[in-house]
Amino acid sequence: MTPFPDPSNNFLRDHARLLRMSYRSLTGRDLLDPALDDREAARQLFEAPFAVLSHNAAPDPILTYGNRRVLDLFELDWAHLTRMPSRLTAEAPDREERARLLAQVTAHGFIDHYSGVRVSSRGRRFRIEGAVVWNLIDREGRYLGQAAT
16 A cells, blocks of 8 residues: 655655656646655645546556545545545446546547546535546656546
8 A cells, every 4th residue: 555645755756756747748737836846846746725636557547646635525534545446536427438538548648628526435526627637657658547636
């Protein structure tokens, strides 16, 4: 299990760098001030007022990261978040649409201005607007999953 982001692990600096660099490479934009050092950027990403989450590249992807905003929105603790299949962030009727969206991201690198309804672990529905979903690609060009903000 991935440890909870905190000062002892530099707020998962390496994963935060992957999120930021993939986003920059694919969209041409920055999630945060690019002048920040990696540790401070990772801390700010975890504490950001906007949601950021990611999942791995498994056939049934598991969530690998969610900042504090994501934990609050989905009403989850870190241990549950990082064991949860990402498909469960949408209700069953919306999962087919979500799967089409993720296939489009895989093919094109990212999509902009996505909107949809998501559901918390307690069944509370909430709408996301203007989301960006992008592929996570490491420096060697390997596909590692996807992320959204």
